[in-house]
Amino acid sequence: MIRGGFFLVVISACFSITVSSVINFKHNAEDTPVKGRTWDQAIAMAKSFVGNLTLDEKCSMTAGIGGPCAGNVLSVQRLNFNGMCFQDSPSGVGDGVLQSTAFAAGIQIAATWDRDLFYQRGAAIGKEFRGKGVHFALGPMMNIDRNARHGRNWEGFGSDPYLSGENAFGYIQGLQDQGVVGTAKHYICNEQETNRNPGFLARKNKPNPNVNVAYSANLDDKTIHEIYLWPFASSVAAGVGSFMCSYNQVNGTPACQNDRTQNQLLKGELEYHGNIMSDWGATKSGVPSALGGLDIEMPGGDGLMGSSLVQAVKSGAITETRIDDMVTRVLTPYYLLEQDQSYPSLDLDRDAVGDNYKINRQVAAAGMILLKNTNNVLPFNVTKDKNYFIYGSGGQSDDGLGSGGWNGHPGALYQGGGSGFVDPTYGIDPLTSLMEKTREAHLQIRYVLSHTDYGAINGSFNMRGFNTAKCLVFITAFSSEGYDRSDLQPSENANQLVQTVASHCTNTVVIVNSVSQLNLEAWIDLPNVVGVIWTGMPGTEYGPALVDILFGDYNPGGKLVFTLAKNDADFGTDISPTMTSTYSEGVFLDYRHFDQNSITPRYYFGYGLSYTTFSFSKLDISKINNKNNPIALQYWARRTRSYSNFGTAGLYEPVYGVTFTVTNTGKVAGSEVPQLYLSFPAEAQEPPKVLRGFERVYLGAGESKQVTLVLTQKDISYWNTANQKWTVASGDYTVRISTSANNADVKLQSSFHE
Numbered sequence: 109m110i111r112g113g114f115f116l117v118v119i120s121a122c123f124s125i126t127v128s129s130v131i132n133f134k135h136n137a138e139d140t141p142v143k144g145r146t147w148d149q150a151i152a153m154a155k156s157f158v159g160n161l162t163l164d165e166k167c168s169m170t171a172g173i174g175g176p177c178a179g180n181v182l183s184v185q186r187l188n189f190n191g192m193c194f195q196d197s198p199s200g201v202g203d204g205v206l207q208s209t210a211f212a213a214g215i216q217i218a219a220t221w222d223r224d225l226f227y228q229r230g231a232a233i234g235k236e237f238r239g240k241g242v243h244f245a246l247g248p249m250m251n252i253d254r255n256a257r258h259g260r261n262w263e264g265f266g267s268d269p270y271l272s273g274e275n276a277f278g279y280i281q282g283l284q285d286q287g288v289v290g291t292a293k294h295y296i297c298n299e300q301e302t303n304r305n306p307g308f309l310a311r312k313n314k315p316n317p318n319v320n321v322a323y324s325a326n327l328d329d330k331t332i333h334e335i336y337l338w339p340f341a342s343s344v345a346a347g348v349g350s351f352m353c354s355y356n357q358v359n360g361t362p363a364c365q366n367d368r369t370q371n372q373l374l375k376g377e378l379e380y381h382g383n384i385m386s387d388w389g390a391t392k393s394g395v396p397s398a399l400g401g402l403d404i405e406m407p408g409g410d411g412l413m414g415s416s417l418v419q420a421v422k423s424g425a426i427t428e429t430r431i432d433d434m435v436t437r438v439l440t441p442y443y444l445l446e447q448d449q450s451y452p453s454l455d456l457d458r459d460a461v462g463d464n465y466k467i468n469r470q471v472a473a474a475g476m477i478l479l480k481n482t483n484n485v486l487p488f489n490v491t492k493d494k495n496y497f498i499y500g501s502g503g504q505s506d507d508g509l510g511s512g513g514w515n516g517h518p519g520a521l522y523q524g525g526g527s528g529f530v531d532p533t534y535g536i537d538p539l540t541s542l543m544e545k546t547r548e549a550h551l552q553i554r555y556v557l558s559h560t561d562y563g564a565i566n567g568s569f570n571m572r573g574f575n576t577a578k579c580l581v582f583i584t585a586f587s588s589e590g591y592d593r594s595d596l597q598p599s600e601n602a603n604q605l606v607q608t609v610a611s612h613c614t615n616t617v618v619i620v621n622s623v624s625q626l627n628l629e630a631w632i633d634l635p636n637v638v639g640v641i642w643t644g645m646p647g648t649e650y651g652p653a654l655v656d657i658l659f660g661d662y663n664p665g666g667k668l669v670f671t672l673a674k675n676d677a678d679f680g681t682d683i684s685p686t687m688t689s690t691y692s693e694g695v696f697l698d699y700r701h702f703d704q705n706s707i708t709p710r711y712y713f714g715y716g717l718s719y720t721t722f723s724f725s726k727l728d729i730s731k732i733n734n735k736n737n738p739i740a741l742q743y744w745a746r747r748t749r750s751y752s753n754f755g756t757a758g759l760y761e762p763v764y765g766v767t768f769t770v771t772n773t774g775k776v777a778g779s780e781v782p783q784l785y786l787s788f789p790a791e792a793q794e795p796p797k798v799l800r801g802f803e804r805v806y807l808g809a810g811e812s813k814q815v816t817l818v819l820t821q822k823d824i825s826y827w828n829t830a831n832q833k834w835t836v837a838s839g840d841y842t843v844r845i846s847t848s849a850n851n852a853d854v855k856l857q858s859s860f861h862e
């Protein structure tokens with residue numbers, strides 16, 4: 109039986125306290141055009157449709173066809189089926205269409221640590237896909253940031269599987285509540301671009317058919333379950349309709365024909381009933397892929413699947429039953445989300461942006477991270493801080509918004525490159541917003557954006573006003589799908605620029621606009637570098653969001669979703685230049701690795717400052733013993749949809765409520781992100797601690813809130829390779845509530861026994 113198909117009554121009104129234990133989004137019925145069907149209902153409808161198709165039609169539906177979208181599924185007019193459109197990307201409707209919002213990227217929403225925003229951003233993106241009549245969104249992207257140099261880290265949710273899984277969950281339900289099918293990608297272990305498809309040009313849809321072998325990600329059973337499969341499992345639980353298999357091989361077999369990952373893990377163990385589509389050009393074979401679990405080849409047209417499977421059925425190489433299963437899976441999400449009922453007609457350029465700039469601005473600001481703030485140089489005080497000297501090409505956008513997104517360019521970055529890039533309708537860069545602030549607050553701005561014109565840069569240090577100025581240095585790091593970064597340094601020799609400015613300006617604030625990890629060591633300890641704001645990949649509301657933070661209209665509260673190391677080698681993992689990438693670190697990735705090896709990073713995973721201060725008190729851990737426990741009821745009410753699929757193993761049952769109080773002890777409103785790190789008994793062979801809960805808590809000055817974080821059965825289990833089950837270890841578990849992965853930041857600690 110598939111869990112789901114019912115809604116529980118929201119019981120938050122019964123609480124005299126604020127319990128922010130789970131995805132606490134506002135579920136506004138007006139905003140959710142779709143109530144959805146259950147998987148059982150949708151499968152039955154898809155089967156009945158497939159029953160009316162000829163063998164030719166069925167086989168043709170196992171591959172994409174040419175058409176207006178990135179991927180197109182055959183229409184069958186005699187059955188009133190108009191086909192389906194699959195379109196990029198995870199951060200807005202992409203592939204060069206007009207009139208869509210270039211949202212703050214995956215790495216930015218993750219850095220908000222705000223479940224409410226995970227959902228709302230997903231819903232906003234869903235509205236645009238739906239508004240244009242697109243059936244499947246080719247996102248979210250949830251490959252783990254295993255390699256700091258991976259060109260696609262900006263599309264994903266960082267280095268932690270639990271945080272990635274919660275992001276995927278919120279995004280998918282936001283999107284699918286709008287009736288748009290989500291696609292969990294890239295399944296699985298696509299943690300680098302190098303050799304992902306040799307000969308496949310950086311630009312998509314130009315595969316080299318002569319080169320058919322990609323690198324192999326080689327890893328063990330515990331590691332795949334506990335790290336790389338985790339967010340995909342959360343996606344299945346959320347109810348995602350579609351998966352995209354990746355270019356790489358896994359343990360020596362192409363991901364798109366991998367029986368172990370597709371049939372056994374995904375369709376078997378995770379009880380997934382939707383389809384698997386191939387990444388574009390990732391199908392390496394016809395019948396072996398279909399038997400290995402692939403349901404639809406994209407973009408099609410190379411003769412591997414589609415109508416060429418007719419002959420395979422006739423020769424007995426594949427059964428018609430499997431073809432029926434493939435097509436049923438392709439169509440099930442269409443019925444699941446009621447796309448058979450009054451779905452908008454397709455028009456990729458239709459204006460569907462609505463007022464999504466508002467949520468985009470909110471996510472941009474919420475995902476910015478205050479890394480350094482010596483003597484509270486920030487926020488600037490407009491009555492005292494009058495002069496601003498701006499340096500660095502990253503202050504201004506100069507790509508004319510038409511780069512197509514694949515190539516690096518100087519200037520402010522809204523998103524990274526590749527199929528994940530959305531051509532923006534507009535973009536407001538930092539300099540533009542600073543100019544507006546200057547006009548409004550009677551400030552003075554001077555700027556030199558060149559990184560090479562040291563005549564002008566040095567000249568600025570002698571200008572009137574410089575001796576009292578705040579200096580902002582904008583630095584960037586770009587990356588793209590198709591290739592990995594060569595290093596973790598900023599572009600255009602920006603370290604030298606920061607050093608030069610900081611050697612003259614006692615109030616230097618560095619603004620870091622980076623796709624993922626960056627090495628800050630060239631200047632981070634300079635005494636004149638008094639402030640650092642990590643702006644991430646903030647989307648087209650970059651300027652307004654940053655100015656709100658600089659001048660205190662928004663109190664920063666974003667947190668790092670990866671560790672920032674002092675030495676690049678400290679990560680212990682990197683892109684493999686060969687055809688094999690061995691995940692020999694096992695489950696010891698990122699902060700788990702730094703912990704295990706006692707390596708001190710520059711900034712810890714989960715770290716980020718605020719303009720206010722917080723205190724923590726009253727930690728209580730309560731066992732959830734029955735289904736009527738109010739915490740359990742609220743948990744299910746918020747996470748259950750008609751289409752959700754929590755499986756039959758009970759892994760997502762809440763088993764503990766961890767309650768504590770957070771107080772804003774400062775003078776301004778702000779937010780903190782309590783993070784629950786769990787330490788397992790020895791039997792589990794886990795890293796010293798793993799993230800298993802968080803909530804972004806917004807508090808007025810002096811305000812307190814009680815927070816409850818839920819631990820599920822899966823959260824307290826490890827993957828037992830011997831019995832092939834998630835298993836609760838016997839012994840004491842330690843619960844730490846912390847504000848980062850730094851043990852010095854632990855605020856509350858307790859334990860429970862299993």
Ligand code: BGC
Binds near residue numbers: 246293312313387589
């Ligand atoms: C990318 C996918 C994308 C697809 C369709 C591929 O190159 O890896 O993420 O969805 O193209 O554009």
